[in-house]
Amino acid sequence: xxxxxxxxxxxxxxxxxxxxxxxxxxxxxxxxxxxxxxxxxxxxxxxxxxxxxxxxxxxxxxxxxxxxxxxxxxxxxxxxxxxxxxxxxxxxxxxxxxxxxxxxxxxxxxxxxxxxxxxxxxxxxxxxxxxxxxxxxxxxxxxxxxxxxxxxxxxxxxxxxxxxxxxxxxxxxxxxxxxxxxxxxxxxxxxxxxxxxxxxxxxxxxxxxxxxxxxxxxxxxxxxxxxxxxxxxxxxxxxxxxxxxxxxxxxxxxxxxxxxx
Amino acid sequence: xxxxxxxxxxxxxxxxxxxxxxxxxxxxxxxxxxxxxxxxxxxxxxxxxxxxxxxxxxxxxxxxxxxxxxxxxxxxxxxxxxxxxxxxxxxxxxxxxxxxxxxxxxxxxxxxxxxxxxxxxxxxxxxxxxxxxxxxxxxxxxxxxxxxxxxxxxxxxxxxxxxxxxxxxxxxxxxxxxxxxxxxxxxxxxxxxxxxxxxxxxxxxxxxxxxxxxxxxxxxxxxxxxxxxxxxxxxxxxxxxxxxxxxxxxxxxxxxxxxxxxxxxxxxxxxxxxxxxxxxxxxxxxxxxxxxxxxxxxxxxxxxxxxxxxxxxxxx
Numbered sequence: 001x002x003x004x005x006x007x008x009x010x011x012x013x014x015x016x017x018x019x020x021x022x023x024x025x026x027x028x029x030x031x032x033x034x035x036x037x038x039x040x041x042x043x044x045x046x047x048x049x050x051x052x053x054x055x056x057x058x059x060x061x062x063x064x065x066x067x068x069x070x071x072x073x074x075x076x077x078x079x080x081x082x083x084x085x086x087x088x089x090x091x092x093x094x095x096x097x098x099x100x101x102x103x104x105x106x107x108x109x110x111x112x113x114x115x116x117x118x119x120x121x122x123x124x125x126x127x128x129x130x131x132x133x134x135x136x137x138x139x140x141x142x143x144x145x146x147x148x149x150x151x152x153x154x155x156x157x158x159x160x161x162x163x164x165x166x167x168x169x170x171x172x173x174x175x176x177x178x179x180x181x182x183x184x185x186x187x188x189x190x191x192x193x194x195x196x197x198x199x200x201x202x203x204x205x206x207x208x209x210x211x212x213x214x215x216x217x218x219x220x221x222x223x224x225x226x227x228x229x230x231x232x233x234x235x236x237x238x239x240x241x242x243x244x245x246x247x248x249x250x251x252x253x254x255x256x257x258x259x260x261x
Numbered sequence: 262x263x264x265x266x267x268x269x270x271x272x273x274x275x276x277x278x279x280x281x282x283x284x285x286x287x288x289x290x291x292x293x294x295x296x297x298x299x300x301x302x303x304x305x306x307x308x309x310x311x312x313x314x315x316x317x318x319x320x321x322x323x324x325x326x327x328x329x330x331x332x333x334x335x336x337x338x339x340x341x342x343x344x345x346x347x348x349x350x351x352x353x354x355x356x357x358x359x360x361x362x363x364x365x366x367x368x369x370x371x372x373x374x375x376x377x378x379x380x381x382x383x384x385x386x387x388x389x390x391x392x393x394x395x396x397x398x399x400x401x402x403x404x405x406x407x408x409x410x411x412x413x414x415x416x417x418x419x420x421x422x423x424x425x426x427x428x429x430x431x432x433x434x435x436x437x438x439x440x441x442x443x444x445x446x447x448x449x450x451x452x453x454x455x456x457x458x459x460x461x462x463x464x465x466x467x468x469x470x471x472x473x474x475x476x477x478x479x480x481x482x483x484x485x486x487x488x489x490x491x492x493x494x495x496x497x498x499x500x501x502x503x504x505x506x507x508x509x510x511x512x513x514x515x516x517x518x519x520x521x522x523x524x525x526x527x528x529x530x531x532x533x534x535x536x537x538x539x540x541x542x543x544x545x546x547x548x549x550x551x552x553x554x555x556x557x558x559x560x561x562x563x564x565x566x567x568x569x570x571x572x573x574x575x576x577x
Contacts, residue, residue: 007347014340015333088331091298092341092388095325096348098297098314259299261289 001106004097008080008110017079018114022121025072029065029125037062037133054139059130059147066155069122070210073115073159074183077166077244080107080114082176091260104252107167108244115163119156126152154214154233161213161237164244165206171251203231204239212236264290265301265451272429272446274395277422279442279459280431283547287451288431289328292400295429296325308396320349324389326382326399334374338365338384341373342391351391359387364413378405386414396427403437415441439539449547463536469511470518471503473531480508483525484518506530 012018037058041050051057081104084090097103130144166183173179187207195202202208208230216233230236265287272278282288293299295306297313305312308323316322332341342356360369363383368376373384382405389397397418403411418441422428432438438445445462447455455462474480484500492498498512510518515534522529 003348003350007344010340010344010347011333014337014344015335017335083333084331087333089333091327091331092345094298095296095327096320096345098316098319257300259293261293261299 001102004102004106005109007096008106009113012080012110012114015083017083018076021072021076021079022117025069025118025121026125028068028072029122030129032068033062033065033126033129036065037129054133054137054143056139056143056147059139059144060150062129063126063148063151066119066122066126066151067158067210067214069118069155069159070162071184071187072122073118073163074166074169074187075180076114076118077111077163077168078170078176078179078183079166080111080163081167081170082174082179085174086176094260100256101252104167104171104248104256107171108164108248111163111167112160115160115166116156118163119159122159123152123156150217151214153217157216157237158210158213158240161240161244162206162210165240165247166244168244168247168249168251171248171256172254174251174255199229203229206240206243209236209239209243213240263451265294265448268448268451268453269304270446270453270456272427273444274427275422275425276443277418277428277430277441278444278446279438280429280446280448281433281435281438281543282431282448284433286448286547288448289400291448292325292398292429292431293327295398296323296327298327318349318392320345320351320394321392322394323396323398324392324394326385326389326397326402328400328404332373332376332381332384335372337370337372338376338387339369341384342388345388346391349392355391355393359390362390363387364410379407379410382406383410394426397421397429399428399430401431401433403432403434411437435540435543436538445539447543447546454546459539462542463539468514468534468536469509470497470513470515470532470534471507471509472518472522472529473507474522474527474529475506476527477502477506477508479525480522480527483521483527484508484510487517487521 037053039050051061084093093103094100127148130148131141133139134141134144166179169183170176170179173182186205191202191205191207194205195208203212212230213233213236215230215236231239268287268291280288280292290299294301295308295313297319308316313319313323336344339356339360342359343353345351346353346356357366357369360366363386365380365383365387368380373381376384382402386399386402389399399418402414406414415437418428418430422443430438430442439459442459444458445455446453472480481500481502484497488497488500490496495514495517496512497510497517500511501509503509515532518532522532
């Protein structure tokens with residue numbers, strides 16, 4: 001099992017799409033953090049809605065852009081399994097380990113590290129940003145680090161579980177494009193609709209569950225949770241973990257059982 | 262759709278067994294069933310008496326060379342092998358060894374996306390050899406290989422089998438197979454039509470004798486008398502003139518034609534016998550099965566055990 005796990009890590013390391021994904025994470029987090037932090041305040045009533053630069057609230061709202069890494073962790077998890085079917089490397093994988101359930105478990109485990117890598121890259125870029133703006137004269141290190149500590153651990157944990165969720169999604173859907181569209185579509189489109197109509201269900205969906213998990217350290221109000229209705233952080237974590245395991249299990253008993261031709 | 266029906270065979274160690282059949286006969290499906298990639302609706306395929314799925318370390322027990330097996334285009338050849346090697350705890354040294362063995366020693370750090378079909382086939386071969394397995398199962402391994410590659414592979418498979426290992430190789434290239442294999446298993450329409458040593462298969466086949474003589478007319482008359490006398494062992498079944506000075510007697514051997522020529526005192530410049538090729542036998546055997554009819558004139562030595570599902574070969 002350890003050998004299988006390290007083989008999965010080797011698969012991550014030896015293709016450029018993994019590094020590309022980490023690069024995109026750094027780029028997106030860096031660009032949007034800067035954009036949100038320095039959005040023109042303008043004049044009039046709108047200006048008062050934006051947090052004053054250098055304040056704790058300002059650091060909170062800019063650091064929360066780290067959440068973008070969640071979507072990339074999700075994609076990483078999806079690629080981890082659908083990429084094997086796309087490039088037919090699933091044949092040598094199953095030849096080396098014909099017990100397909102074990103392959104899925106090792107992918108779930110490897111995706112924990114993959115998701116963590118994405119989360120760390122996002123967090124590192126945010127930290128670099130934080131020190132840069134403090135150096136430029138906005139706020140002070142104390143405030144910056146305090147707010148960073150509010151946001152980063154939750155985002156990291158959520159990124160890990162999003163990658164696990166991605167493996168589950170990929171195992172069930174098997175098709176790379178479909179899995180990515182469904183994965184991103186659920187959080188971006190389906191979830192807000194359900195959340196609006198039926199909040200008691202919506203709060204258990206991946207995006208809201210991730211926000212709940214992030215609230216373990218974060219100042220939730222600063223996040224501006226959609227309806228202010230979040231489940232407990234541990235419930236959010238368990239929900240995300242559940243999605244990953246249940247979907248992967250369902251995949252292992254349905255799509256992954258089919259013949260490899 | 263039924264791809265393979267009621268197929269049963271055993272592959273013995275120490276031999277190269279050819280797994281032959283026309284396109285769509287079920288060769289690939291059978292081999293993939295043996296390797297645990299395709300689940301048979303009934304029956305089982307065993308290696309050393311164990312299903313592939315239950316082998317403790319399949320990479321060291323069985324090497325599978327499959328068509329359309331995958332490579333990530335962005336992964337280097339060496340990393341492709343290392344990923345597989347890691348699962349079985351095979352050292353990096355062995356990875357370099359098999360790369361050298363298949364002639365990819367200098368291309369290990371190139372991305373597979375830039376490989377030709379032949380190079381991919383060599384890499385696939387290298388992957389199968391990683392665990393130095395006792396059993397090699399190869400699906401159309403000659404595909405994409407250049408003549409040197411094919412010659413090398415033929416020699417390699419023979420050497421592999423000579424060490425008491427099992428080699429099962431599917432092919433639709435019969436002349437190539439005839440040079441490589443000791444035993445043949447012929448599949449047509451998902452059913453077994455022949456299973457036995459190659460020489461027995463060829464023995465049961467008819468031969469013809471071709472004679473070049475200035476006395477063609479007399480030889481034709483003499484042969485026609487024998488044909489008219491009725492059928493029997495190696496008695497010619499037909500006589501024809503291929504050219505003014507060339508006579509061909511079908512279904513007979515030089516051992517029959519030679520004494521006949523001596524008895525009649527006929528001058529002969531040249532006499533050759535030609536057997537039916539594996540190709541001709543293959544057509545005879547597979548044609549009937551393709552039409553859903555049992556083939557006629559199947560040599561008795563090639564009776565096949567029909568029972569159960571596909572079965573892999575045990576190794577002692």
